[in-house]
Amino acid sequence: MTLWDLKQGTSATVSAFKASIEAGYRTRLSELGFHPGELIACVMAPSLGAPKLYRVNNTVYSLDDSIASMIEVA
Amino acid sequence: MESDRTKVALIGSPNSGKSLLFNRLTGLNQKVANFPGITVDISSGKSLTDASTDYLDFPGVYSLQAISGEEKLAVDAFRRALETGQLSAVVCVVDSTRLEKGLIFALQVIETCRRHSTPIVIAANMVDVLDQHGMQIDTLGLSAALNVPVLAISAKTGMGLEHLAPCTATTSAPTEPFSIASDIIASDDSLTHRQAQQLASTYGPKGDLLINAQTRLDTFFLHSWFGGISFFIIMYLLFQSIFTWAAPVMDAVETLIQLVAGVVLPLVPAGMASDFTADALFGGIGAFLVFVPQIFVLTLVVGMLEDSGYLARAAVICHKPLRLFGLTGKSFIPMLSSVACAIPGIYAARTVDSPRKRWLTYLAIPLMPCSARLPVYSLLIAAFIPAQKTLGGLVGWQGLAMFGIYVFGIVCALLVTAAVSRSSVEMRSDLPFVLEMPPYRLPSWRPLLRNAWNRSKHFVTKAGQIIFIVTVVIWMLGYFPNQGASLGDSWLGTMGQWIEPVFAPFGLDWKYGVAILTSFLAREVFVGTLGTLFGIEGAEENFVSLSQQIQDSGLPIGSGVALLVFFAIALQCVSTLAVLARETGSWRLPTQLFISYSIFAYAAAFVAFHLVEFFV
Numbered sequence: 001m002t003l004w005d006l007k008q009g010t011s012a013t014v015s016a017f018k019a020s021i022e023a024g025y026r027t028r029l030s031e032l033g034f035h036p037g038e039l040i041a042c043v044m045a046p047s048l049g050a051p052k053l054y055r056v057n058n059t060v061y062s063l064d065d066s067i068a069s070m071i072e073v074a
Numbered sequence: 075m076e077s078d079r080t081k082v083a084l085i086g087s088p089n090s091g092k093s094l095l096f097n098r099l100t101g102l103n104q105k106v107a108n109f110p111g112i113t114v115d116i117s118s119g120k121s122l123t124d125a126s127t128d129y130l131d132f133p134g135v136y137s138l139q140a141i142s143g144e145e146k147l148a149v150d151a152f153r154r155a156l157e158t159g160q161l162s163a164v165v166c167v168v169d170s171t172r173l174e175k176g177l178i179f180a181l182q183v184i185e186t187c188r189r190h191s192t193p194i195v196i197a198a199n200m201v202d203v204l205d206q207h208g209m210q211i212d213t214l215g216l217s218a219a220l221n222v223p224v225l226a227i228s229a230k231t232g233m234g235l236e237h238l239a240p241c242t243a244t245t246s247a248p249t250e251p252f253s254i255a256s257d258i259i260a261s262d263d264s265l266t267h268r269q270a271q272q273l274a275s276t277y278g279p280k281g282d283l284l285i286n287a288q289t290r291l292d293t294f295f296l297h298s299w300f301g302g303i304s305f306f307i308i309m310y311l312l313f314q315s316i317f318t319w320a321a322p323v324m325d326a327v328e329t330l331i332q333l334v335a336g337v338v339l340p341l342v343p344a345g346m347a348s349d350f351t352a353d354a355l356f357g358g359i360g361a362f363l364v365f366v367p368q369i370f371v372l373t374l375v376v377g378m379l380e381d382s383g384y385l386a387r388a389a390v391i392c393h394k395p396l397r398l399f400g401l402t403g404k405s406f407i408p409m410l411s412s413v414a415c416a417i418p419g420i421y422a423a424r425t426v427d428s429p430r431k432r433w434l435t436y437l438a439i440p441l442m443p444c445s446a447r448l449p450v451y452s453l454l455i456a457a458f459i460p461a462q463k464t465l466g467g468l469v470g471w472q473g474l475a476m477f478g479i480y481v482f483g484i485v486c487a488l489l490v491t492a493a494v495s496r497s498s499v500e501m502r503s504d505l506p507f508v509l510e511m512p513p514y515r516l517p518s519w520r521p522l523l524r525n526a527w528n529r530s531k532h533f534v535t536k537a538g539q540i541i542f543i544v545t546v547v548i549w550m551l552g553y554f555p556n557q558g559a560s561l562g563d564s565w566l567g568t569m570g571q572w573i574e575p576v577f578a579p580f581g582l583d584w585k586y587g588v589a590i591l592t593s594f595l596a597r598e599v600f601v602g603t604l605g606t607l608f609g610i611e612g613a614e615e616n617f618v619s620l621s622q623q624i625q626d627s628g629l630p631i632g633s634g635v636a637l638l639v640f641f642a643i644a645l646q647c648v649s650t651l652a653v654l655a656r657e658t659g660s661w662r663l664p665t666q667l668f669i670s671y672s673i674f675a676y677a678a679a680f681v682a683f684h685l686v687e688f689f690v
Contacts, residue, residue, distance in 0.1 A: 024141040047298035067506030
């Protein structure tokens, strides 16, 4: 399952990044808190495919499908 | 001497409150906004408490390992400042409510400062928020662990700021690498992450800090129905405010100019001096001053939206629709800013981290209906559209026309980016959409008012200078060699007759041709030039509104619409071209845009003229 599949109001732990993700972006996501082992909550999943809101620690980020589907969660 | 001054750098992540701290320390009017990445240039300001110290505010970055062009500029500038030994100390600002994230960055900065033997202080900002939640941060423990001073501060309330300057003055550079760190910079991000996590859980606030109100507001503002409706209401109010709130002030400015003209003109000796005062000063410059209130209101309202945190939500809402046109949700803020002025829009486009999307945003910006077009639109609409209302007095035709021409500009912008993004061979790298959602907050009025005031002042002084020079030159060319006896026989008249064939297909005479030519310096010059030309021709003793004079000249409505369309598309702004050249590093894009938008504008105006003349 990827982060993009996470339903609103549920949480999951980051397990890995997809191999195809660019190295620079993997580093940045890690720095922002999207790091293997980290618990991520999907706080808001607007309809019509708009970017979803994910909470990491005390910060909320908005990620679109192209990047959220690169993060595998379990 | 400049080199003797103590320079202290402020560095931190976007939204860490760094710019607010900078304002506190220097009292400078730097803009602080609640949108990630609003600081785009390095600002410098003298310390309020120590005249020999300068604070440098570096742009907010998430990491010293830059992944976008904008970040790379900021990180390189910071590294260069360290390498050349310019900095006496570095203050790394972290948000203590999000300590883990802040520490990942702080650990990188500490290591970099150690390598360059530069003292560093960690400013744990926003402790007022911790206080509100009955939480705290163990600065002593964190300081001992990091071997670097850590100060608890609040840039918002001023708490703890008195310790900052003495601390930066006395602390020495870190000598030993951070204990658990072997080599932080060496891209071992998982190690840095673990260290930050460990430090934050040991010394940071314990508990849940994200205010539930933020989630509740997001649930509303990003709701499929309420979110969309509130987005349109907010945008509608934005445009309404530009016209309805500014209208009384604009009327007041116009009345004031008339009053001053009424007092001054009889005092000026008749002849050339009197003609100059009436035509060039009151006719030309007066016509442009009337629009300053609108620029003030627009800057204020856009600033308010930024400050409240709403613009980041608007970016989320717009992401999917804008993607259809090859853009991203992050393009929304630069495009909205461009409604005020293309120049802040171009600067704001730095927050678009994907180079390809940023390039496409640059294509859209000059087509957005900027406030310099507003005087031209207002003038032409007042001259051609009757001030009548329809639908039981609810909708005015003039307001509708203004709305229409604004929508036309935006649609043109989107169509251009859609077409170019599908056919372009420009292979620029793309980055996905990741945007931090700032907390909602009530806008702080003082910085917003100050910013709106500065923008208006800048408009009057900078644009005013160009307009003054152009007005004087135009007046002289139109007044001589026959002392204003016949405008058609003046130097300007002769020049106008050469270019008349270019604009004749739109039914425009040479006066409009000259006004269009001068408006390539800046669009609003059109109004001033036309005001001066009609002033010389009419030899009016009284200040008569320019729209009235255009009406009286019997210009066909098709020509009016053609002018509106031309101004909506043409890139008539020297400043925009210059800033674009600076931002993109070459004159290639500005030149391409200037030529293609001029041709596009001319062709569209031609079509518009014939369509209107055919149907009306």
